Amino acid sequence: IWSRGTSAEGGASIVKLRRMREQAYVLLWVCDVMQLLSSFQTSIQHCEEATTSLTLCFALAARSLFTQKYPPVKFLSEKDRKRILITGGAGFVGSHLTDKLMMDGHEVTVVDNFFTGRKRNVEHWIGHENFELINHDVVEPLYIEVDQIYHLASPASPPNYMYNPIKTLKTNTIGTLNMLGLAKRVGARLLLASTSEVYGDPEVHPQSEDYWGHVNPIGPRACYDEGKRVAETMCYAYMKQEGVEVRVARIFNTFGPRMHMNDGRVVSNFILQALQGEPLTVYGSGSQTRAFQYVSDLVNGLVALMNSNVSSPVNLGNPEEHTILEFAQLIKNLVGSGSEIQFLSEAQDDPQKRKPDIRKAKMMLAWEPVVPLEEGLNKAIHYFRKELEYQANNQYIPKPKPARIKKGRTRHN
Numbered sequence: 001i002w003s004r005g006t007s008a009e010g011g012a013s014i015v016k017l018r019r020m021r022e023q024a025y026v027l028l029w030v031c032d033v034m035q036l037l038s039s040f041q042t043s044i045q046h047c048e049e050a051t052t053s054l055t056l057c058f059a060l061a062a063r064s065l066f067t068q069k070y071p072p073v074k075f076l077s078e079k080d081r082k083r084i085l086i087t088g089g090a091g092f093v094g095s096h097l098t099d100k101l102m103m104d105g106h107e108v109t110v111v112d113n114f115f116t117g118r119k120r121n122v123e124h125w126i127g128h129e130n131f132e133l134i135n136h137d138v139v140e141p142l143y144i145e146v147d148q149i150y151h152l153a154s155p156a157s158p159p160n161y162m163y164n165p166i167k168t169l170k171t172n173t174i175g176t177l178n179m180l181g182l183a184k185r186v187g188a189r190l191l192l193a194s195t196s197e198v199y200g201d202p203e204v205h206p207q208s209e210d211y212w213g214h215v216n217p218i219g220p221r222a223c224y225d226e227g228k229r230v231a232e233t234m235c236y237a238y239m240k241q242e243g244v245e246v247r248v249a250r251i252f253n254t255f256g257p258r259m260h261m262n263d264g265r266v267v268s269n270f271i272l273q274a275l276q277g278e279p280l281t282v283y284g285s286g287s288q289t290r291a292f293q294y295v296s297d298l299v300n301g302l303v304a305l306m307n308s309n310v311s312s313p314v315n316l317g318n319p320e321e322h323t324i325l326e327f328a329q330l331i332k333n334l335v336g337s338g339s340e341i342q343f344l345s346e347a348q349d350d351p352q353k354r355k356p357d358i359r360k361a362k363m364m365l366a367w368e369p370v371v372p373l374e375e376g377l378n379k380a381i382h383y384f385r386k387e388l389e390y391q392a393n394n395q396y397i398p399k400p401k402p403a404r405i406k407k408g409r410t411r412h413n
């Protein structure tokens with residue numbers, strides 16, 4: 001500019017340049033201020049972060065000082081401590097089994113696809129060095145190193161297993177094949193959670209292990225009943241052909257805390273209905289019978305069977321038999337509820353009588369149920385009462401918004 005322009009042009013250019021320089025100074029000043037502000041903000045953030053971490057440290061220290069983080073766990077020597085896989089370990093029975101095996105000092109891996117299981121059931125172990133939780137569906141293969149497998153994965157409540165019969169079949173067939181394959185590969189012992197449903201609507205009463213059953217292979221319960229029957233067949237095929245060590249527990253009706261509120265089985269239905277003052281729904285006449293065991297008895301039976309040398313199927317249940325109508329009355333009385341009893345239509349293929357013959361378990365495992373029915377029911381009632389309170393306290397009930405007034409007119413949504 002200097003060299004090319006006239007003096008007049010040169011003067012104008014100088015003025016222009018001065019202006020540009022002034023503008024540049026202003027720009028630089030703005031930049032400086034912004035930088036200063038941002039570094040100030042960062043240091044505030046650092047300060048906040050430091051304060052937060054410090055608070056967190058104090059909170060954690062206080063928590064570990066004043067509270068016990070995990071339930072007490074026994075110390076087991078390397079020789080006695082087992083690596084145990086529980087499929088369906090976040091479910092109702094699985095989570096109680098997890099508690100027992102963890103407290104006994106073993107290393108427990110829980111595998112669950114959370115179809116009916118819940119993280120809440122095992123959250124008290126999360127972070128413990130002996131515990132691992134894997135979100136996995138047993139229909140897909142699993143590659144881990146374990147000594148024992150408790151194979152519990154499957155929906156067990158009729159409304160749940162009938163909701164998706166194909167998935168129920170896949171879980172009990174492909175899922176069981178996958179777990180037996182794993183047992184074979186790593187040389188683990190596998191316990192199958194089978195069921196009293198393998199006896200179908202029984203013509204023999206009470207049911208002992210040598211009864212072959214009376215199952216409708218194309219009825220609504222078949223996905224579960226036949227699924228479990230073929231799962232048992234698979235266990236013995238792997239035992240004979242591949243030398244896999246198997247244990248088969250035929251589990252009869254079981255109840256207790258951590259049953260899902262929407263489980264749909266009779267115990268949780270009746271207790272929740274009685275607690276909420278709703279009618280107790282009896283399907284059919286209520287003359288059909290069942291015998292109910294408390295979950296801790298079952299868990300002790302499962303562990304005793306796994307560690308025994310009994311490879312043939314064993315019934316695990318409480319032989320105290322009641323009609324469903326008697327059962328409804330008992331729950332009403334224990335809750336102190338004024339609920340009515342409502343008779344609904346009978347469920348298709350509903351077994352009319354069921355009661356376990358447990359002589360084999362008594363003789364071979366020295367096991368028998370010890371929790372009386374009423375004591376177990378009172379524990380379950382206490383649990384469901386707390387669950388209802390929990391639900392009520394954690395429910396977000398949106399308040400209706402007042403209608404907005406715009407220019408003197410009510411706005412209609």
Ligand SMILES: O=C(O)[C@H]1O[C@H](OP(=O)(O)OP(=O)(O)OC[C@H]2O[C@@H](n3ccc(=O)[nH]c3=O)[C@H](O)[C@@H]2O)[C@H](O)[C@@H](O)[C@@H]1O
Nearest residue numbers: 156195197251252253254265266269281282283288347350
């Ligand atoms: O509780 C269990 O552990 C067993 O539950 C079910 O077998 P089910 O005996 O049919 O269980 P529930 O659904 O609890 O039914 C028991 C009886 O109560 C009746 N019921 C059920 C629910 C209800 O609201 N009202 C009612 O009268 C049913 O019709 C049936 O006669 C499963 O099929 C078994 O595999 C499982 O072992």
